[in-house]
Amino acid sequence: MTPYEKRMAKLMLKPYDILSKSEKIELIDYRYNFRREKISYEEFAMLCLANQELEFVYQGKTYEITNGLKSGRSFFWGTVYAGTGNHRKCTWEQEKNYDTTEELLDGVRINGKTIKDIWDDISFI
Numbered sequence: 001m002t003p004y005e006k007r008m009a010k011l012m013l014k015p016y017d018i019l020s021k022s023e024k025i026e027l028i029d030y031r032y033n034f035r036r037e038k039i040s041y042e043e044f045a046m047l048c049l050a051n052q053e054l055e056f057v058y059q060g061k062t063y064e065i066t067n068g069l070k071s072g073r074s075f076f077w078g079t080v081y082a083g084t085g086n087h088r089k090c091t092w093e094q095e096k097n098y099d100t101t102e103e104l105l106d107g108v109r110i111n112g113k114t115i116k117d118i119w120d121d122i123s124f125i
Contacts, residue, residue: 008034025050032124041119049101056122058110062088065108065115 001009008030011023019027025046031037032047032054039047047054048065055064062081080092098104108115115122 004030036124038124041116044115044119045105048105056124058118058122061091063110 008027011019011027011030014023016024028039028043028047029050029052032039032043033052044054053064053066055062057063064079064081079090081088082091096107098107105116106114110118
């Protein structure tokens with residue numbers, strides 16, 4: 001077990017309510033990116049607020065969301081891929097600026113729906 005995995009194992013033993021915000025984000029990131037577990041929409045939102053790069057699959061298409069600061073504003077960079085692995089091909093990209101990450105989460109639409117609306121139908125790579 002790596003030192004990182006040992007740290008995450010210790011964090012998982014602690015009651016979630018007593019973890020600091022950074023520990024929660026670290027643990028959610030571990031579950032999402034390392035263990036590839038399905039996380040809740042609220043946990044997904046926390047990762048977005050922490051400017052994480054996130055990928056998920058919806059209706060057979062892979063979406064990549066990058067949230068970061070650009071000119072003092074949050075931005076959404078969405079990319080849709082067709083195919084898998086090394087054979088993925090970008091089929092659509094969009095960048096849109098928002099004043100806050102919260103506005104980003106409310107404003108991004110996939111097939112006319114928010115990410116929260118489609119969350120139960122999302123899977124992870």
